[in-house]
Amino acid sequence: MDEWLLKRTPASSREAAGQIPSAVIRTFRSENVEKCIDSFWNAVVSSLQMTREQAIRKREKLAGQLSSPSGVLRGSLLQRTLHHSSGCLKCARGEGHPLWVLTVGYPGGKTRQVSLRPEQAPLVRKAIEDYRDLKQTLEAISELNQFLLRLDREEFKEHEGKP
Numbered sequence: 001m002d003e004w005l006l007k008r009t010p011a012s013s014r015e016a017a018g019q020i021p022s023a024v025i026r027t028f029r030s031e032n033v034e035k036c037i038d039s040f041w042n043a044v045v046s047s048l049q050m051t052r053e054q055a056i057r058k059r060e061k062l063a064g065q066l067s068s069p070s071g072v073l074r075g076s077l078l079q080r081t082l083h084h085s086s087g088c089l090k091c092a093r094g095e096g097h098p099l100w101v102l103t104v105g106y107p108g109g110k111t112r113q114v115s116l117r118p119e120q121a122p123l124v125r126k127a128i129e130d131y132r133d134l135k136q137t138l139e140a141i142s143e144l145n146q147f148l149l150r151l152d153r154e155e156f157k158e159h160e161g162k163p
Contacts, residue, residue, distance in 0.1 A: 052151055059144040062137050072131035075104035077124050100124070 050058075081096035090097065100116040102124055116124060 050147070052148065055144050055147050055151075059141055059148075062141050062144070066134065066137055067130065069134055071127055072134055073102065073124060073127035074131050075102050075128060077101075077121060077128060078103055079121075 078101045079098055080101055081098055083096040084091040100118060100121040102114040102116060104112045104114075106112065
């Protein structure tokens, strides 16, 4: 079958015609489609892999997973060692004083550093993870919305050509 036509023929029709073994179709649908959706930044969602209803359901599921952004932090958590220039035995031995720092980069190469108490480090680490998860979820929702816009455009073109 021509590759162009194969891409545009529903998988169920190709399966029924015996061109693709049903085991391959089931494996592809159950494993690869979920991987494609979950790792949206690495894959392009095609209309063969996902219907409008599936995309909307996935988008709603992702939106439902969003937590409150009130506790998120952007940046990196670093552990630094502070060395006093004189008068400290610990520093004289070369040990120094470990300290945690939240570092946040801004446009123009500006960086802000916030010194943290040791007990704040786990909380800050969790807040940074929450920020990254929130950002990843928003990106996934954006990708699904773009997919839906492409479907709208394709459907409009199909209906526009019909009398």
